Amino acid sequence: MARRAGVDLGGTKIQAVVMDDGGQVLGSSRQPTPTTGGPRDVVAAVAAAVREGVADAGVALESLAGVGVGSPGDVDDRAGTVTSARNLPGWDGSFPVAGVLGEELEVPVSLANDVDVATVAEYELGSGRPYASLLGVFWGTGVGGGIVLDGKLWHGRASAGEIGHMVVKLGGARCPCGRKGCMEAYAGRGAMEARARREVEDGTRTELFKIMHKRGRTRLTSGVFARALEQGDELAVSLIDRAVEALGAAIASAVNLLDVEAVIIGGGLGVRLGTPYAERIERAMLPHLFSDYRPPAVGTAALGDLGGAIGAALLIPAGRPAQAPT
Amino acid sequence: MARRAGVDLGGTKIQAVVMDDGGQVLGSSRQPTPTTGGPRDVVAAVAAAVREGVADAGVALESLAGVGVGSPGDVDDRAGTVTSARNLPGWDGSFPVAGVLGEELEVPVSLANDVDVATVAEYELGSGRPYASLLGVFWGTGVGGGIVLDGKLWHGRASAGEIGHMVVKLGGARCPCGRKGCMEAYAGRGAMEARARREVEDGTRTELFKIMHKRGRTRLTSGVFARALEQGDELAVSLIDRAVEALGAAIASAVNLLDVEAVIIGGGLGVRLGTPYAERIERAMLPHLFSDYRPPAVGTAALGDLGGAIGAALLIPAGRPAQAPT
Numbered sequence: 274m275a276r277r278a279g280v281d282l283g284g285t286k287i288q289a290v291v292m293d294d295g296g297q298v299l300g301s302s303r304q305p306t307p308t309t310g311g312p313r314d315v316v317a318a319v320a321a322a323v324r325e326g327v328a329d330a331g332v333a334l335e336s337l338a339g340v341g342v343g344s345p346g347d348v349d350d351r352a353g354t355v356t357s358a359r360n361l362p363g364w365d366g367s368f369p370v371a372g373v374l375g376e377e378l379e380v381p382v383s384l385a386n387d388v389d390v391a392t393v394a395e396y397e398l399g400s401g402r403p404y405a406s407l408l409g410v411f412w413g414t415g416v417g418g419g420i421v422l423d424g425k426l427w428h429g430r431a432s433a434g435e436i437g438h439m440v441v442k443l444g445g446a447r448c449p450c451g452r453k454g455c456m457e458a459y460a461g462r463g464a465m466e467a468r469a470r471r472e473v474e475d476g477t478r479t480e481l482f483k484i485m486h487k488r489g490r491t492r493l494t495s496g497v498f499a500r501a502l503e504q505g506d507e508l509a510v511s512l513i514d515r516a517v518e519a520l521g522a523a524i525a526s527a528v529n530l531l532d533v534e535a536v537i538i539g540g541g542l543g544v545r546l547g548t549p550y551a552e553r554i555e556r557a558m559l560p561h562l563f564s565d566y567r568p569p570a571v572g573t574a575a576l577g578d579l580g581g582a583i584g585a586a587l588l589i590p591a592g593r594p595a596q597a598p599t
Numbered sequence: 600m601a602r603r604a605g606v607d608l609g610g611t612k613i614q615a616v617v618m619d620d621g622g623q624v625l626g627s628s629r630q631p632t633p634t635t636g637g638p639r640d641v642v643a644a645v646a647a648a649v650r651e652g653v654a655d656a657g658v659a660l661e662s663l664a665g666v667g668v669g670s671p672g673d674v675d676d677r678a679g680t681v682t683s684a685r686n687l688p689g690w691d692g693s694f695p696v697a698g699v700l701g702e703e704l705e706v707p708v709s710l711a712n713d714v715d716v717a718t719v720a721e722y723e724l725g726s727g728r729p730y731a732s733l734l735g736v737f738w739g740t741g742v743g744g745g746i747v748l749d750g751k752l753w754h755g756r757a758s759a760g761e762i763g764h765m766v767v768k769l770g771g772a773r774c775p776c777g778r779k780g781c782m783e784a785y786a787g788r789g790a791m792e793a794r795a796r797r798e799v800e801d802g803t804r805t806e807l808f809k810i811m812h813k814r815g816r817t818r819l820t821s822g823v824f825a826r827a828l829e830q831g832d833e834l835a836v837s838l839i840d841r842a843v844e845a846l847g848a849a850i851a852s853a854v855n856l857l858d859v860e861a862v863i864i865g866g867g868l869g870v871r872l873g874t875p876y877a878e879r880i881e882r883a884m885l886p887h888l889f890s891d892y893r894p895p896a897v898g899t900a901a902l903g904d905l906g907g908a909i910g911a912a913l914l915i916p917a918g919r920p921a922q923a924p925t
Contacts, residue, residue: 406755406756418856420856420857422748422753427748427857428858429732429857429858429859430732430858430859430860430890430893431858432858432889432890433856433857433858434856434858435855435856435858435889435890436855436856438852438855438887438889439765439852439855439856440767440848440849440851440852440887441766441767441768441769442767442768442769442771443767443768443771443844443845443848445768445769450889452886452887452889453886454848454887455887518769519769522766522769522780523766523852525766526764526765526766526849526852527856529761529762529764529765530744530746530759530760530761530762530765530853530856530857531746531753531755531759531856531857532754532755532756532757532758532759532760532761533755533756534756560778560779561764561766561778561780561781563758563761563764563776563778564756564758564761567756
């Protein structure tokens with residue numbers, strides 16, 4: 274059997290998996306994304322994650338048919354470059370990820386957009402398997418979207434799927450992207466944290482930052498939000514309520530436009546908050562759905578946190594069994 | 600040469616064209632849609648429009664390879680039926696349009712959704728010819744959308760393209776569909792007329808209804824709006840401003856999701872108000888566009904009022920030249 278590795282290169286963590294031809298995960302590894310330095314440091318950390326994943330799987334690095342990387346920023350697989358990955362340190366320009374990583378590991382490297390590979394993973398191996406068309410919604414620091422139509426990922430001119438920047442409220446809240454009324458302005462973890470900080474400055478009481486400090490975090494992570502919700506923290510509840518309403522409206526808009534069979538909710542917050550919140554998003558979607566007699570199926574990402582890395586591994590074609598004639 | 604006829608079955612008018620294999624319009628005919636009776640009366644009017652179009656083209660009915668009909672409601676081409684065409688009189692149930700019309704005219708009949716055929720017409724023969732992916736926006740009584748991706752119409756599970764019911768304002772205005780905050784609640788001619796009537800009841804002064812009466816209309820048609828805008832009527836200007844803003848936001852949302860190459864604006868209001876208003880919609884779209892360094896092309900429907908009928912004719916495959924060997 275040939276093996277393939279996949280890496281989900283995120284703003285906070287680098288997740289690697291090693292997978293066999295059948296899509297079985299043999300080993301994995303996770304490490305924090307460097308917060309200083311530049312692309313070369315990040316790629317070195319990616320290489321280290323792959324080596325650890327390979328060790329965890331108990332296989333040899335040489336047995337890999339290739340490494341797939343799902344990356345933020347503008348990804349050009351043909352050129353092997355990632356450009357303007359603004360969540361990663363010092364990555365304003367273009368960097369030859371495939372060349373540098375391939376040389377370091379001595380295996381072929383393929384690149385693709387992080388949200389796209391996570392969507393394909395759910396389509397091929399996760400909650401999307403029963404469907405030919407689906408919308409993946411990755412609810413995290415931002416809100417990304419991936420679209421599968423008739424069994425094929427739809428890229429548009431390269432940047433389709435920006436569901437987080439669909440307008441849900443004309444003249445509404447300022448989004449981290451600088452525009453107004455985007456869904457992400459209400460639902461993105463980043464926007465929610467910024468709002469929480471403003472509210473606290475204005476005197477609102479909340480457990481959110483206490484939980485954050487207790488956990489040794491500097492950000493309101495998905496885990497921090499989840500804990501605050503469990504405690505019934507009013508600010509956390511109201512921020513998440515707004516997020517759910519905005520997600521429901523944008524997803525309904527996308528379904529009204531595309532009429533896909535299924536909506537799969539993943540991402541840091543989506544995975545952490547799980548089915549009860551996917552159900553709340555579904556209920557928030559229904560009142561805006563035009564063909565409400567035939568709503569799409571709504572579910573959570575079955576591959577959870579590993580979806581991005583698994584999807585990245587799928588960039589490497591499944592090899593022939595070693596015993597096959599050549 | 601084989602000829603084909605196409606009919607755009609609208610709520611106010613029935614437009615027929617007769618077209619040759621090359622897409623050239625040989626003749627046309629227009630008549631008002633019956634406002635009383637039921638599906639049988641409407642189909643009789645469609646048959647009359649086809650006969651008139653054939654006469655206008657100076658060809659024989661027998662020379663037609665077929666008749667395509669673009670219809671509102673739920674269209675099932677395989678079954679030959681149109682169901683729940685609520686803009687047409689007495690059409691709550693299902694009616695065998697293809698069978699009844701085909702028997703009356705003794706030619707094969709094909710059916711499709713009215714917005715879909717208008718979109719395909721622009722893609723094949725109109726403003727969409729340079730592009731492989733586009734969004735058609737038909738701004739009329741309601742606002743319909745058609746999507747071409749990679750050269751193929753995207754239907755979803757049958758009802759894709761409902762751009763008029765994308766949410767542009769959470770908690771916003773009531774839409775004729777009953778939901779809140781839909782783009783059509785601001786931009787649809789029907790919603791604008793309802794709002795104008797309420798404003799007049801509340802004492803707002805406007806020329807809109809005077810122009811309507813002078814023209815012998817009972818509705819604020821596209822022509823009535825166009826005339827009121829020329830006169831600088833304040834209510835007309837403010838209604839159209841709101842419509843342009845809502846259209847810009849919903850189109851930006853759709854482009855953020857799909858990243859199509861082009862947006863083509865047609866429909867009664869789109870065609871009547873033309874390029875200056877398409878340019879205003881484009882300017883309203885830009886501030887909400889995520890990939891604003893690479894906006895889609897925005898233009899008006901080149902086939903104008905005839906697009907729906909031409910697209911319906913395209914449902915009939917181009918025949919072989921008569922002199923071709925069989």
